Structures are given as C-alpha cells and as structure tokens.
Amino acid sequence: METKDLYKVLGVEKGASQDDIRRAYRKLARKHHPDANRDDPKAEDRFKEIQSAYEILSNPNKRREYDEGPRTFFGQGTGRPEGTGAGTTGTTQADFSDLFGTFGDIFGAGTAAGTRSQRNTATRGKNVTISVNLKFNDALKGVTTRVAVPVEEVCGDCRGTGAAPGTMPRTCPECGGLGTQSRDQGFFALSTACTRCGGEGTIIEKPCPKCAGQGRVKKSRNVTVKIPAGVRDGMKIRVPGRGHAGQKGGPAGDLFVITKVAEHPVFKRRGDDFVVEVPVSFAEAALGAEIRVPRPDGGTVKLRLPAGTQEGRQFKVRGAGAPKVRGEGSGDLIVRAKLVVPKKLNRRERDILQALAEERDEDVREDLFRRVGT
Ligand SMILES: [Zn+2]
Ligand SMILES: [Zn+2]
Secondary structure, eight states: OOOOOHHHHHTOOTTOOHHHHHHHHHHHHHHHOGGGOTTOTTHHHHHHHHHHHHHHHTSHHHHHHHHHTGGGOOSTTTTOOSSOOSOOOSSOHHHHHHHHTGGGGGSSSOOTTOOHHHHTSOBOOOOEEEEEEEOHHHHHHOEEEEEEEEEEEEOTTTTTSOBOTTOOOEEOTTTTTOOEEEEEETTEEEEEEOTTTTTSSEEOSSBOTTTTTSSEEEEEEEEEEEEOTTOOTTOEEEETTOSSOOBTTOOOOOEEEEEEEOOOSSOEEETTEEEEEEEEEHHHHHHOEEEEEEOTTSOEEEEEEOTTOOTTOEEEETTOSOBOSSSSSBOOEEEEEEEEOOSOOOHHHHHHHHHHHHHHOOOTTHHHHHHHTO
C-alpha cells in the first residue's frame, strides 16, 4: 500500500477537530461512494482510501499514533538493543515498518469492506513507550541500561491461535468466515461485525488456558537500551522491534524510551550548552583575575576575568558543554559572573573601602538620572 498523507486524503488541516474530520468524511464518502459512481472503476479504491483515513483520524488514539508516526523517530541507529534476549519474530523490522506502520491497524478492525483475506493480513505490533530516569552524569556521558518493558507476546502454548493446544479455531458458521453481516440501508449497504465471532471470522470452542483464548500474553521483558551521550530531558529513543508482538506473523512494534534527566544543582542545560553562575569577588571583578571554574564533566577549567568585569557578564568555554547527540562535537559552557559583596567588614576593611570611595568621589547613578531626564 502506498503511504499517503491521511489528512490530505480527507482534505483537512493537520490540526482539524474531530467534527471537521467527520464532516469532511461524510461529504467525501457521499461523493465517492461506489454506488454513486458506477461508471468509474476507480471509485471503489478511492472510497476505501477515504474510509481507511477516517478510521484512523476519527479515533483519537490511532490519530495520535499516526501523528507521532515513524517519521518522528529520533536518532537513527542510536539505542539499538545490544543483547538479543527474548526473540520476537524473525522478520526484518525495518523492511516492514513502512508497509504496515500505521496502516496495519486498519485491517482486522472490521471495516465495511473487510474480507477474509484482509482480516488475516499480518499486522505490525503496537509501539510501546516507557520512560527512563537518568542521573545527570549518565545523561552527559551516555549509559547502557536495562529497562523492564511491559509487552504483549504471542502465547507460546497456542502459538497465537487462542485455541487450546491440540485444537484449532474453526470457521464461524454464522458468517461463513466473513466476519461481517450486511444489512441494506438504502443508499449505504451497512456492514456490521458478526455478532457470533465478533468479526474474527473464526470461533474458538476450547480456549487456550494460558492466554484465555487471547492468543497473546502480557509479559515484562528486560531490554538493554543504549542511551547516547548528551541526551536531554524528554528525548525519545527508538529501539526497533522491541514493542508489542505483531499479529498473524506481522513484525513487532517499536519501543520508545523517553529520557527523564535529573537536574543538576549548579549546571543548567540550555540546548547543548550548560550555564553556570560563578561567584566573583569585588576585587577580582575590579582588578581582573584568573579563576578556576567547574565543568559539568567533573573537571575544572581556567578562566581569565578581565579587569572591570561587570555583574552578569558571560564568558564562553568552548566545547565544555554536552556532547551533541546528533552531529559532531559538544556545546559550550556559559560562565556567568555573579558579584559577591562582603556581608561583614572589619574595621581595617571598612577604612580601606572608605578611602577608596573618597578617592573615586563618584556618583554611579548620575548617568541613570541623566537618561531619565531629571
Ligand atoms: Zn494461548
Ligand atoms: Zn462470524
């Protein structure tokens, strides 16, 4: 199936409301309904395309999944699992993601035009999203961590059929395996899911005891995730093929790991840079000084403060920021001078400062009042 922009199919904007989507669908469905276009052999395809688009966009969950879609995948090649662990399917995940991606869902959901062959189409498993808490240092330097992922796997006892070992699901006698029952409603031929088999087309007489006939079991699977150096809070790392198992031989979904990075009490992240406020004494600021400044990675760096450094002045230590997750190199460390005024003075210090004040004999607010115009 060709991947099309579902919003374009319905002719709506990406941010369209559910009402807009429903209205657009109704209009298009009437216009392109095969019964109204008997002379146009392509009408049916177009109609199905519109239905499929509506099926996804009208369902908030599916719509969100579609919006987030495979296109937002972050950092190709990062975060691949290292161990093989519990095997999923033997299929190459990458080859299938585009084919089945979001569209896998539209089959098996009992669309009006559903046929037996469509319902049995392999469906890609759903994605799983979890978050992982990272220490400041681990996020900065990268870390390999193991996470417990709640996934649905194919039941090993019944191999996903849902029927007790030694038995097989059999064709539904009610719908003859079609999964749908048709009712003629005038203009629209309404198809509803078969009440006996629920649209599956098959019934299970003796359910598998292990999965209670579901064909799938919930499991907590340990997955090794490589967190690249320099990740920020809220980044999304894709681990291909580590989501829920696929249906009917389809490939597994992906695992998305959202990073939650602990804040540092001193270093504040700004993009790939870090900002640190460094206390500077009056004498250092006035006279100039060479000071030592801490780096986020644990080291220190020397910084030359020029004479006459003002409060809030910023200095850049190139390359002392966070490694860039995408691309080469690292961000910078921004050092912000914070002037420290003595809280207490002894007698001698007071005399010295007094002498300095007399020597300067200045009005530091003169300029301010001049600019105000008083
Ligand atoms: Zn089972
Ligand atoms: Zn049936």
